[in-house]
Amino acid sequence: MRVTMIGAGYVGLVSGACFADFGHTVTCVDTHEGKIAALKRGEIPIFEPGLDDLVASNVKAERLFFTTSIAEGVADAEAVFIAVGTPSRRGDGHADLSYVHQAARDIANAMSGYTVIVTKSTVPVGTGDEVERIIRETRPDAEFSVVSNPEFLREGAAIIDFKRPDRIVVGTDEERAKEVMTNLYRPLFLNQSPLLFTSRRTAELTKYAANAFLATKITFINEIADLCEKVGGNVQDVARGIGLDNRIGSKFLHAGPGYGGSCFPKDTLALIKTAQDYDAPIRIVETVVSVNDQRKRAMARKVIAALGGSVRGKTVGVLGLTFKPNTDDMRDAPSISIITALQDAGAVIKAHDPEGVEQAKLVLGNVTYVDSPYQAADGADALVIVTEWDAFRALDLKRIQSMMAQPVVVDLRNIYRPDEMTGLGFKYSSVGRGLADA
Ligand SMILES: NC(=O)c1ccc[n+]([C@@H]2O[C@H](COP(=O)([O-])OP(=O)(O)OC[C@H]3O[C@@H](n4cnc5c(N)ncnc54)[C@H](O)[C@@H]3O)[C@@H](O)[C@H]2O)c1
Numbered sequence: 430m431r432v433t434m435i436g437a438g439y440v441g442l443v444s445g446a447c448f449a450d451f452g453h454t455v456t457c458v459d460t461h462e463g464k465i466a467a468l469k470r471g472e473i474p475i476f477e478p479g480l481d482d483l484v485a486s487n488v489k490a491e492r493l494f495f496t497t498s499i500a501e502g503v504a505d506a507e508a509v510f511i512a513v514g515t516p517s518r519r520g521d522g523h524a525d526l527s528y529v530h531q532a533a534r535d536i537a538n539a540m541s542g543y544t545v546i547v548t549k550s551t552v553p554v555g556t557g558d559e560v561e562r563i564i565r566e567t568r569p570d571a572e573f574s575v576v577s578n579p580e581f582l583r584e585g586a587a588i589i590d591f592k593r594p595d596r597i598v599v600g601t602d603e604e605r606a607k608e609v610m611t612n613l614y615r616p617l618f619l620n621q622s623p624l625l626f627t628s629r630r631t632a633e634l635t636k637y638a639a640n641a642f643l644a645t646k647i648t649f650i651n652e653i654a655d656l657c658e659k660v661g662g663n664v665q666d667v668a669r670g671i672g673l674d675n676r677i678g679s680k681f682l683h684a685g686p687g688y689g690g691s692c693f694p695k696d697t698l699a700l701i702k703t704a705q706d707y708d709a710p711i712r713i714v715e716t717v718v719s720v721n722d723q724r725k726r727a728m729a730r731k732v733i734a735a736l737g738g739s740v741r742g743k744t745v746g747v748l749g750l751t752f753k754p755n756t757d758d759m760r761d762a763p764s765i766s767i768i769t770a771l772q773d774a775g776a777v778i779k780a781h782d783p784e785g786v787e788q789a790k791l792v793l794g795n796v797t798y799v800d801s802p803y804q805a806a807d808g809a810d811a812l813v814i815v816t817e818w819d820a821f822r823a824l825d826l827k828r829i830q831s832m833m834a835q836p837v838v839v840d841l842r843n844i845y846r847p848d849e850m851t852g853l854g855f856k857y858s859s860v861g862r863g864l865a866d867a
Contacts (some may be wrong), residue, residue, distance in 0.1 A: 430613060431454050431506050432448050432460060432507070432508050432613065433506040434454075434458065434511070434549075435458045435459075435499065435502070435503075435513060435536065436460075436511065436532070437459035437461075437464055437465065437510060438469065438475070438513075439475055439582050440478065440582065441457060441472075441483070441512030441513075441549075442457060442468075442586060442763055443582060444481060444510065444580065444582075446483045446484050446730065448482070449487035449492040450487055450492075454490070454494075455492060456494045456541025456832050457493070457494070458503070458556075461670070462497055465496065468495040469495050471484075475756075477783045478588070480587070483489045486548050499536070499538075500539040503539035503544075504794060505543065506546065506837065508610075509541075509545070509547065510548075510549045511536075511547065511548045511550055511560070512549045512550055513529055515528065515529060517694075517695040517698055518591065522698040522701070523553070523703075524553050525698040526553075526556060526559070528550075529560065530559070530563060537563065537568045538567060540568070540573065543573065543605070544571070544573045544695050545573040545609045545610070546560065546576070547576045547577075548575070548576070548578065551636050552633055553633065553702075554698055555630065555633070556633050557577050557633060558629075571814065572604035573760050575629070576601040576606050576635050577630075577632035578597070578610065579598055579600070579636030581594060581595070581596075581636070582689070583637065584758055585753060585756045586753030586777065592617070593622065594704050595616050596622060596624075597612075597617060597622055597623070597624045599624060599625065599627070600626075600631055601626070601628075601630065615701060615707075621634055621815070628788075637703070638701040640696040640697065640700075640753055641700050641717070644688050644696075644697050644714070644717055645717045646681040646682065647688045648686075648687075648717045649687065650681075650861075651684050651721075651861075652784060653684070654684035657861040658860075662861075664684045664860065665684075665843060665861070680866060681747075682844070685842055685860060686767065686815060687728070689724045689752040689765075690753065690758065690761055690762070691760040691761065692852055693761075698718060700714055701714055720821045723765060724765035725846060727769045728767050728769050728841055729768075731776070731841075732745060732771060732811055733771070733774055734815055735837050735839050735856065736810060736837060740776035742777070743777065744778075744810050744834065745779070745810065745812075746775070746781075746806050746807075746811070747764065747768060747778060747781070748769075748782075748802050748805055748812065749814060750779075750793075750816065751815065751816055752780055753784035754817055755784075755800055757784040757785045757788050760787055763815065763841075766839075767815060768793055769793075770794065776794070778796045779799055779809060781798070781801060781803070782818070789828075802820070802821060802824055802830060803824075806829045807832045807833075810833070812829065812833065814838070814842050814844060815842070816842070817844050822844050826849075826855075827853065830853055830854055833855070836854055837856045839857075841859070842860075843860055848861055
């Protein structure tokens with residue numbers, strides 16, 4: 430099939446490369462000229478494990494193409510995916526749909542023959558209706574269907590998530606569109622990924638419900654972690670104790686510095702706004718957002734407490750900046766709030782991240798970026814683990830200890846064992862491993 434992705438970012442590029450790998454002919458269109466020029470040169474503008482090889486092999490096989498011209502990309506396509514950004518709108522937290530609406534207008538002007546327009550971007554309920562209206566208004570003669578097909582991939586594991594999803598949600602009531610979507614995804618349900626057909630509005634809402642539920646799960650265990658610290662419990666044991674219950678499940682029960690990233694913060698906020706507009710407020714998600722917002726700066730207070738109540742003039746080494754490992758994505762990363770709060774309190778920051786430094790430089794000022802975890806520890810009064818990159822899991826702790834001005838470690842991802850760390854002479858604190866364990 431001939432497929433076009435509008436937007437060649439984390440979702441559009443990964444989905445496009447994976448569809449090409451299934452044998453479809455895919456054109457990725459992006460208005461960002463630098464991005465398309467880089468892709469044409471064989472450079473991948475984002476860090477996502479395995480993506481470079483996947484793109485290279487499908488370009489070589491002449492199944493994957495890049496262009497800035499929407500007309501060129503869309504003209505012969507049977508399915509056109511909208512995979513542009515839907516960030517929070519400045520000021521009110523609603524999803525900013527301007528990129529989606531622009532893409533709809535551009536597609537309308539360029540399409541020919543029956544075309545299925547598929548919204549893969551995360552969009553509020555009713556956006557499909559608006560996309561349909563825009564296209565109908567621009568091209569009253571055109572034959573098309575507008576389908577919702579939200580994406581559930583995770584950055585850092587995006588290719589495997591796209592190729593082996595837990596489910597594929599397709600929102601449409603039109604038989605013709607269902608047939609196109611079924612053919613597109615046939616290679617996947619041969620692998621037994623269920624294809625779930627729903628109404629368009631239901632599909633749109635399903636994506637927000639999924640992200641809000643996961644954000645709630647994280648926030649729940651984070652609050653249990655806080656209680657563990659007060660009463661002397663161990664949150665990792667609690668998480669295991671509840672996670673082995675199939676009704677609960679073990680995923681997303683890792684206590685930490687609060688969720689961040691390109692999706693959860695903006696999607697929880699957008700869901701709250703939609704729910705309020707429809708007079709069906711989702712109080713539980715409202716609370717999750719407020720608890721999570723406060724948590725990030727609270728993590729900075731944890732560091733300040735570990736250093737005896739003041740960080741003024743002290744050097745804090747930070748390990749990990751991206752919102753999670755295996756990505757270079759810095760959007761709404763907890764490190765931003767934590768570092769800013771530490772700087773507000775007078776700390777000097779040295780930081781290391783295996784892939785995120787270029788993106789971090791765009792959002793964080795006054796930070797000295799170093800090339801290794803050891804350089805971050807060198808001369809530091811405290812070392813804070815913010816992102817659990819594998820490279821931080823087996824550090825030479827004796828070496829770290831000998832390099833630091835004070836052996837203070839604040840492990841916000843619980844990757845080390847309290848007994849081991851205190852045994853090595855560190856003043857060690859972590860998340861939700863109470864007094865007995867700290
Ligand atoms: N990143 C994730 O992990 C993830 C997972 C699931 C869903 N989503 C959703 O997918 C959508 C895209 O997210 P992303 O992370 O890939 O965003 P992104 O910012 O990485 O990519 C969006 C791309 O769209 C391009 N673009 C904007 N307007 C355009 C237009 N009119 N024509 C062509 N290109 C245009 C931008 O230049 C950019 O390269 C969002 O709605 C997001 O919520 C993201």
